[in-house]
Amino acid sequence: MNIKPLIIVCGLGRTGHKIFSLLKQxxxxxxxxxxxxxxDLQDQMLQDHIVTGDLRSxxxxxxxxxxxxxxxxxxxxxxxxxxxxxxxxRVLNPQIRIxxxxxxxxxxxxxxxxxxxxxxxxxxxxxxxxxxxxxMGNRAIGQLRLFQQTWPIHEEYIDAQHPWWGLTLTNLWExxxxxxxxxxxxxxxxxxxxxxxxxxxxxxGDRLIIATKPHIQQNRRSLLQAILGLLTRLRQFQRHVRPTxxxxxxLTVTIVSATLTYTAANFHVSLVDALYFAVGMITGAxxxxxxxxxxxxxxxxxxxxxxxxxxxxxxxxxxLLNDLILGTRLQQLWQTFPIPHRHHYIICGLGGVGMQVVHxxxxxxxxxxxxxxxxxxxxxxxxxxxxxxxxxxxASLPETLLKAHIKQAEALLxxxxxxxxxLEIALTAKGLAPNISVVVRNQDxxxxxxxxxxxxxxxxxxxxxxxxxxxxxxxxxxxxxxxxMTANTLWVALATMITSGHPFxxxxxxxxxxxxxxxxLYLETNQRTIHGWELLEATLNMGDVLYLTIPAAHxxxxxxxxxxxxxxxxxxxxxxx
Numbered sequence: 001m002n003i004k005p006l007i008i009v010c011g012l013g014r015t016g017h018k019i020f021s022l023l024k025q026x027x028x029x030x031x032x033x034x035x036x037x038x039x040d041l042q043d044q045m046l047q048d049h050i051v052t053g054d055l056r057s058x059x060x061x062x063x064x065x066x067x068x069x070x071x072x073x074x075x076x077x078x079x080x081x082x083x084x085x086x087x088x089x090r091v092l093n094p095q096i097r098i099x100x101x102x103x104x105x106x107x108x109x110x111x112x113x114x115x116x117x118x119x120x121x122x123x124x125x126x127x128x129x130x131x132x133x134x135x136m137g138n139r140a141i142g143q144l145r146l147f148q149q150t151w152p153i154h155e156e157y158i159d160a161q162h163p164w165w166g167l168t169l170t171n172l173w174e175x176x177x178x179x180x181x182x183x184x185x186x187x188x189x190x191x192x193x194x195x196x197x198x199x200x201x202x203x204x205g206d207r208l209i210i211a212t213k214p215h216i217q218q219n220r221r222s223l224l225q226a227i228l229g230l231l232t233r234l235r236q237f238q239r240h241v242r243p244t245x246x247x248x249x250x251l252t253v254t255i256v257s258a259t260l261t262y263t264a265a266n267f268h269v270s271l272v273d274a275l276y277f278a279v280g281m282i283t284g285a286x287x288x289x290x291x292x293x294x295x296x297x298x299x300x301x302x303x304x305x306x307x308x309x310x311x312x313x314x315x316x317x318x319x320l321l322n323d324l325i326l327g328t329r330l331q332q333l334w335q336t337f338p339i340p341h342r343h344h345y346i347i348c349g350l351g352g353v354g355m356q357v358v359h360x361x362x363x364x365x366x367x368x369x370x371x372x373x374x375x376x377x378x379x380x381x382x383x384x385x386x387x388x389x390x391x392x393x394x395a396s397l398p399e400t401l402l403k404a405h406i407k408q409a410e411a412l413l414x415x416x417x418x419x420x421x422x423l424e425i426a427l428t429a430k431g432l433a434p435n436i437s438v439v440v441r442n443q444d445x446x447x448x449x450x451x452x453x454x455x456x457x458x459x460x461x462x463x464x465x466x467x468x469x470x471x472x473x474x475x476x477x478x479x480x481x482x483x484x485m486t487a488n489t490l491w492v493a494l495a496t497m498i499t500s501g502h503p504f505x506x507x508x509x510x511x512x513x514x515x516x517x518x519x520x521l522y523l524e525t526n527q528r529t530i531h532g533w534e535l536l537e538a539t540l541n542m543g544d545v546l547y548l549t550i551p552a553a554h555x556x557x558x559x560x561x562x563x564x565x566x567x568x569x570x571x572x573x574x575x576x577x
Contacts, residue, residue: 177213
């Protein structure tokens with residue numbers, strides 16, 4: 001009898017509770033640790049599986065079984081707390097595998113490189129692709145990281161009007177721009193590979209999970225757009241330039257007036273000599289003072305007045321020019337980026353999720369504008385480096401959204417950390433542009449589908465709900481490159497390296513897939529990649545790397561033959577979280 005490895009979930013907040021529930025649902029041996037008793041009736045029924053106490057305390061962790069545990073999931077939203085638990089857990093069990101939720105991704109990367117069996121994950125990074133896909137019109141339920149691209153995953157429900165109705169799965173298997181992930185037939189338990197080889201037609205009620213290859217938009221700016229952008233910057237810079245121009249005009253008028261006055265008072269003085277004296281007198285540099293010394297008393301009085309006026313004008317001009325050229329004004333001219341006029345995406349809220357969404361959209365070649373109220377937001381420097389315009393204003397105000405050209409935008413994403421603010425922004429956007437696609441962040445998963453239906457939003461998404469399956473999948477099966485939920489079944493995508501002790505060694509891929517209900521995606525062997533029909537006929541040899549999807553409940557079949565046969569290929573080992 002196989003004893004399932006113990007998993008401890010530390011911190012049963014919104015995300016942690018979802019991870020704990022998913023692991024219990026998949027039949028894992030899991031213990032939850034929380035700082036105080038949970039009040040939900042269902043949680044009270046699971047009290048035998050929940051330990052209450054100080055999460056950083058050795059006593060609490062020992063009571064949870066840390067010494068014999070295989071994996072520890074740190075699911076708290078506080079990075080400092082997770083780090084404190086991490087250090088205590090490694091003292092009690094140096095070999096324990098740790099899945100660490102960290103907001104600070106750079107710190108997470110350093111910990112991954114420093115500590116063995118440490119995998120940092122970010123709720124924002126995991127959920128952002130789904131927000132992005134929803135804004136771009138693709139109702140994704142998950143994502144895969146393949147070939148250095150993020151593939152959206154969605155579900156096709158087959159009915160009599162579906163274009164695939166009656167089409168055999170054999171016809172869909174070979175397309176490399178679309179990967180078949182999982183198959184749920186309406187009236188039997190036939191697995192996907194068996195359905196493909198038996199040329200099973202798609203019938204009404206069948207559900208098919210597929211991943212589609214993303215297509216990056218080309219967003220090349222023409223010369224005309226570059227000129228228009230420069231003109232836009234100059235208009236925005238105009239209010240800083242205007243006082244300087246006014247004072248330069250006053251200085252010019254002063255010099256011309258003095259020059260003409262000296263020429264008129266003494267016809268023997270040339271225009272050039274009068275100009276030379278006027279400039280020297282006004283700037284304080286001096287020169288050719290004989291013009292004033294030989295002049296009448298009225299001209300001398302005029303000279304004194306012009307000296308005083310010139311000193312004030314020159315002082316103000318120097319100050320304005322210094323601020324304009326040597327200060328921040330000129331720098332702001334090049335750091336001010338024009339607001340897109342059409343076909344752009346408006347991101348409201350520059351937190352962790354918002355920043356990740358910006359990166360996703362920018363990587364796909366989309367035009368983006370960010371609206372953020374905090375002038376000291378820590379992500380603003382990164383946004384400026386991407387040359388993305390930022391409006392520092394309240395996104396719930398109609399004036400702000402109109403300034404962002406909401407009526408010509410492709411979509412708006414309200415992703416601040418406050419649910420009420422997000423709802424207000426989304427409703428304001430719908431009032432100004434009823435046909436715009438609106439994607440809303442909301443922490444309550446029960447409220448999300450209701451709000452989406454009532455307010456006609458494109459999507460209402462909860463980061464915790466989107467990220468929890470990835471944490472659960474990582475706790476069950478190592479570093480994964482994708483996951484999803486289908487009919488209450490959690491499945492994961494991973495890469496397994498074939499060794500002599502691996503249960504798949506020496507077996508055909510087709511036979512393995514049918515026996516274990518996994519779906520092979522592709523095979524790396526002898527420095528080449530095998531897809532499609534050739535993949536099903538391939539036999540697994542030592543050193544091959546098989547990329548696959550499998551229900552999380554069946555993961556133990558990957559290491560049944562030996563304690564540690566599962567290892568990641570270099571491509572799959574790179575964290576995507």
